[in-house]
Amino acid sequence: MADIAARRGLRFHPGRYHDPTMRSPRFPAPLFVFLASVTLVFSPALRAQRVAVEAEHGMVTSAHELASRAGLEMLQRGGNAVDAAVATGLALTVVYPVAGNIGGGGFMMIHLAEGGSGQGRAGRDIAVDYRETAPAAATRDMYLGPDGQVLDGPGSSVLGWRASGVPGSVAGFALALQKYGSGKLSWADVCEPARRLAAEGHIVSQATAAGLRGAKNLAQFAESKKVYQRDGTFWKSGDRWPQPDLAATFARLQKEGPREFYEGETAKKIAAAMKTHGGLITLADLQAYRAVERTPLLGTYRNHQIVTMPPPSSGGIILLQMLAMIEPFDVAALGHNSAAKYHLFTEAMRRAFRDRAEYLADPDFAPVPVDRLLDRGYLQRRMTDFDPLKATPSSAVQPGLGPLSRSLHPTPDRTLFAAESLETTHFSVIDAAGNAVANTYTLNGGFGSGVTIPGTGILMNNEMDDFTAKVGVKNMFGLLQSAANSIAPGKRPLSAMTPTLVFKDDRLVLITGSPGGPTIINTVLQIISNVIDHHLTAAQAVEAPRIHHQWMPDVMTYERLGISADTAALLTAKGHTLKERSSYEGAYQGDGETISIDPKTNLRHGAADPRKADAKAVGY
DSSP states (O other): OHHHHHHTTOOEETTEEOOTTSOOOOOOHHHHHHHHHHHHHHOTTTSOSSOOEEESSOEEEESSHHHHHHHHHHHHTTOOHHHHHHHHHHHHHHHOTTTOOSSSEEEEEEEESSSOOSSSSSSEEEEEEEOOBOOTTOOTTTTBOTTSOBOOSBTSSSBSTTSOOBOOHHHHHHHHHHHHSOSSSOHHHHHHHHHHHHHHOEEOOHHHHHHHHTOHHHHTSHHHHHHHSGGGTOOOTTOEEOOHHHHHHHHHHHHHOTTHHHHSHHHHHHHHHHHHHTOOOOHHHHHHOOOEEEOOEEEEETTEEEEEOOTTBSHHHHHHHHHHHHTTSOHHHHOTTOHHHHHHHHHHHHHHHHHHHHHOSOTTTSOOOHHHHHOHHHHHHHTTTOBTTBOOOGGGOOOTTOOSOTTOOOOOOOOOOOOGGGSEEEEEEEOTTSOEEEEEEEOSSTTTTSOEETTTTEEOOOGGGGSBSSTTOOOTTSOOOOGGGBOOTTOOOOBOOOOEEEEETTEEEEEEOOOSTTHHHHHHHHHHHHHHTTOOOHHHHHHSOOEEOOSSSOOEEEOTTOSOHHHHHHHHHTTOOEEEOOTTTOSSOOOOOEEEEOTTTOOEEEEOOTTSTTOEEEEO
16 A cells, blocks of 8 residues: 555555645635634534433433333333343334334344453453344245346335245344343333333324325335324324234233244234235244344454444444555544545445455355455455545456356446435443443335234334345345345345444443444444544534445445535546435435443443434433
8 A cells, every 4th residue: 555655646654644635725824713713613523513412320322212211211220231222122113113123123232241251351242133034935036027137016025025034123132131131120021111102102203204104115005004104194293193003012022922923923913914915924934033142243443342243244344344444544634524535435335345245145054254354464455456546446346355256247327225214223222330232123125015914013024125136136225245145045134234332441432333224334434433533422423424335336425415515526536426315315324323431431422313303312
């Protein structure tokens, strides 16, 4: 890299990078002082519009205040972070149905403050994988029509009864509670806030009302239209919305325990509805489902330890790859929103996402070269063709370990992906003892497959779209994936979810994650960099503008008004194709519900992301 820098007229040192194209404008001294003061007052990167919520003991932050308060209730009753996380996740099913669920799946990162991890830090870290699995009847080419093309509409991997994987959320929450809960609260206790919210109803927010009204997939299925769209009359802001079927489901789960979902009346209702409507999930599929524990991935960035999710999530590997790629450069000196920084980050993103497309899959079904992908020497070599003055065309970026799928030859295009911020949700929790949870879970698309199981209130996922339906064809998020991620019975589809814990000097300092399909990984990258490189507070780090690149399509997207015209011009001159996110696509990227812990005072700072109208951090 030093040779490249010398050729380009740059000064390169480990941890330093200067771009001569980014020259400081020459202003008269009084004008410069005035502009600097305006920047200090108004720049969102320097002054958060909202301060983080501060608490001495426990903190929960999620996409909906009522779910956060469900978690806080558990903490105040003597529960730990795991108890609170399970209650929060179950409550989101009721109050945030676009993504909160018991009909989907996800990943939970747990930090136990005591117990010894053997990883150089006080405590222990656990990754709980409760990702959905393909039903036993699933086949590799099940979403291809007679012409060999990927199906669209009902019956596809996106919409309807055949789009769902076997749900994992209940099993994952149950495993976490049984093994790592406080022992002071029962499964029935953590279910109660969700049951109560469903039985008594909750006040519909403006954001929820708008989301339900605009959900075209819900309107295509009678049960969903009845429950979630009031048979076409729609729930309005300020309405009290009871969900009696969902309340009855939670009551059964309270009485019979979490396996009721997989073996009891609820399971039978799911299997019967699937059979009636041509779905694939059977009672045997439900009975066979198990959540699993995995060993977290551990990396470092500027003397911080990063603990994150392993495969079948791609998020942890790609996050650690990008952090290693940018670490030799002085990111702080580049400037927070500079063209030089965005250029560097985009080049790291496109290389890491190229590796994602080629190598990542469910490790129980395909070999994933984790150690080789995270090797520091490999990642240094990955950036040897980085040009500080010129963008690398994505078509020229090859997989760093050599090709795995010879048929992965996309034609570059500028098609953008769907509104990814709606299909997933993240929440973060910490308790008084320092136990913590970062949890990301999903229905995949907004309101999942659009299907509600009659008599249960359960919205089902459309997670089968995260498999590779056909090599070389993009999924709903514009992602290309290899044959290693092809459909097989019992297999877990590749994910981008990235629940992450950050430590400094063996002390937990940050809990973070985000929704957003492939943008999840880049959102988490930028939040972590904002805190470590730019020394922003949690609220500032979460509120700051975000960018995204995922190798293909070869487009750098940015949030509405997130990049100035002159910065955009500089990036365009380097060869980047830029696209401002539109309201249709989701004008803002992600929902980084984040908690930071001050190592000096031990105060918890909860930063609810303002991109979500109902998000709230609560603490005590």
